[in-house]
Amino acid sequence: MDLKSLRREYKNGSLNESDIDKNPFHQFKIWFSQVLESQLLEPTAMVLATSDKNSNPSARVVLLKEFNETGFIFCTNYLSRKGNEIAENPRGALLFYWAELERQIRIEGVITKIDRRESKKYFNARPLESRVGAISSKQSSPLESRSVLESSYTELLNKYNSENSEPETPENWGGYILLPDYFEFWQGRESRLHDRITYSLKDSSWHIQRLYP
């Protein structure tokens, strides 16, 4: 496979200090609104990077459930690999890459569990099938065979359907919020002279800095 010849120029846009919002959350909202307008597949998909107590890194895609001027919320299994890593080292990073827009956003900060009531709200908003799917999954634990998962899923789904009852939010399922202290907005430019604008939180205010591409 000759990957060297797979090159393209980035010509869609630019990012200038004079155009950006001084508040990175507002800047995120501007770009995210453009993502939604562009009708991309999985616009909320983001890479979450965590690491364990020995600094071994790991990364995976999760879905952004909500963002506000405090942080970025995603939901998962608290006993998963990521959950265990967050318990060992609460610092994490998020990465959004929207190829069609030639844009990337990097966000770093501290991750903490959201309020239990909020987690229940997210859980109850899911279709029954995905609630039962979440209950049936011991996420990140070894699974002997697919049929073990499928039979426990089917058994549970039948139980809730026949009883006409709603599952409780499992104790080990819920939301996390990443509270950012660093953002980087990347816009692809021609000849690899990309724009990179960063925001770092210092003494409760955001400091803006351009980086070499």
Ligand SMILES: Cc1cc2nc3c(=O)[nH]c(=O)nc-3n(C[C@H](O)[C@H](O)[C@H](O)COP(=O)(O)O)c2cc1C
């Ligand atoms: C598009 C996409 C969306 C996903 N969304 C989530 C999510 O919101 N929450 C989640 O726990 N896993 C999600 N996953 C699965 C994770 O990438 C990962 O496989 C799982 O969370 C286990 O990761 P861990 O073993 O590192 O904890 C998603 C995967 C993809 C590809």
